[in-house]
Amino acid sequence: MGVTAVSVSVLSYIISLSVLSKSQMSFTDKMKRMNSDLIKEISDLENSIRKSMKGLGFNIHIYPEQQDLAEIYEQGYGEQTMPEEYVEKLANSKIVTVNHLLPRLTQMVKWAEKEQSVLLIGVRGEVPIAFRGENRKKALIDPVKIGDIVLGYELHNKYEIKLGDIIKFMGREFKVTATHPSRGTIDDITAWMALSTVQELLKKSGLINGILALECNCESIDRLGDIKKEIGQILPGTKIIEKESKALARAEARNKVKKTGEKQMQNFALSQKELIVSQSITATLFVLIITALSIGWIAYLTFSNVANRSVEIGILGAMGFGGSKLILLIISRATLMGVAGTLCALLLSFLAVPIFWGEQVFNDIFMNPSNLFILTCVPTLLACCAAWIPAVKGALKDPAVILRNE
């Protein structure tokens, strides 16, 4: 009877532990899986963004600080100038964010010979960035040699100018070395010449009004800010604007997607964590309740035996069992009962737990020293304690009193 009681309560405790351990294990599994999914998705996204950004770079214009940007938007270029040495200065610095530097002098002029407005741009081949040495990137734009001219579509198409023709422009003769197809932009009325020639034609010797920096690379979100900072340190007195680009817009959109994705996934992970925390609280509570119930049950069963016990104590007392002997007898019986019940339950659960809940749960329960202690010692201790009270009470009383009160 007592053995069964101990057995059943130990078993129910083990079963509840197993069920819990199992469900917690599946929570953690799920969480782990979700976490790794999350990490993978984020890194996938980052990779695809990096791929699409790779080699794209973006372009900026560097203007003199006093340049009114409104003027640039209005006429496509600024009147303000800055010294041409700025480019050298920039090229000789250890600038990492800019790949190609193209100084230029731009002005809208009248092609007197043809009564035509022309955007005249003086370009100087690319200025190599000093510290990159041989490793510098391949030049993006071919320079225009002195005495040569490159014409936009309107300029050569309208006046039927062919490649290799010698034309007169602002009183000088130039050889047409390239004619561009129609681009549908201001490029179509643009003429490119060597920078030094334009400086002479416009009487702006040693001056430029802008530097185009191409293929700027910067992976940070605030790339313009970073570049402004870097260039600003080398060339104080300049202002920097970003040149519009489709690649940039795409990258920007990607960045946005990435950010929202990350945020969503973080939220998801957070809510999952909260769920698991609340579930584990419930689980812990459940174990506590089961533990309390098990303890309570053992205690109840033992105490409800007190009536029987008293008679037994009375009889044994009448037969001459003295105080300590009596207590010892009762306690050892309770201990035996506790041990037997525990052994029964452990044996059963050793067989049953691996079958119903698997090795993992089995290990969780039985390879844990504190659990093992609870499972083996507590029921026996409880049974002893519960027996102790009637034993001591009985040992202190006259046997007759006990025998009579039955």
Added chain:
Amino acid sequence: MNNTRSEMALRADGISKTYSSESGVIRVLNHINLELSKSDFVTISGPSGCGKSTLLMILGALQEPDEGTLEYDGVSPYKLNAKDRAQFRSTNIGFVFQDFNLVPYLNVRENILCPGIVNHSKDWGARSAELIESLGLSDRADHYPDQLSSGEKQRTALARALLVEPSIIFADEPTGNLDQANGQKVLEHLTVYANNGAIVMMATHDKEAFNVGNKHLQMAEGSVLTLT
């Protein structure tokens, strides 16, 4: 039986016992004087509640009286401490109760051997076997109390009382829950035991059982009316 058993006389002087309950103080025993010697088989009768059980308990060193002295050949059990008194009981006194009071988780043999756990004066194996045999429990020795008939239970209880060959046996209505035949057997065993030199004191309602003794004590309201 054997003659190594100490042969005792019992002397009780002015034993009184009162119980207090909500309804007041009840004087259960009122100055009882008694003197018994070996081979006395005393049967006690009297109306229910007159104090028979109380008297047996007090004489059996199970319950201290309020007044009076008890002496077994110069030993006063109530002057001993509880432990020594228990020891004294284990060597000198046996009890048989109306409702057997067997230890439920021990079988017949173990129940019988119980007093031997405390009384180590010898190995009780042979003695218990002899009792199992003589009380007709041979085929019940390994049974547990709930598998026994009333008669078997009481014979087990009797064997238990007789195990250590106490010089005095107290039997409180031992036949009260038994049929005629089984009661008869118990009485026979008690008679034989008394004839072998022990004192037997038995409380009973039963007229026939009352007549079995060689001394008859008639009680009423805590007093001895007659002792014949």
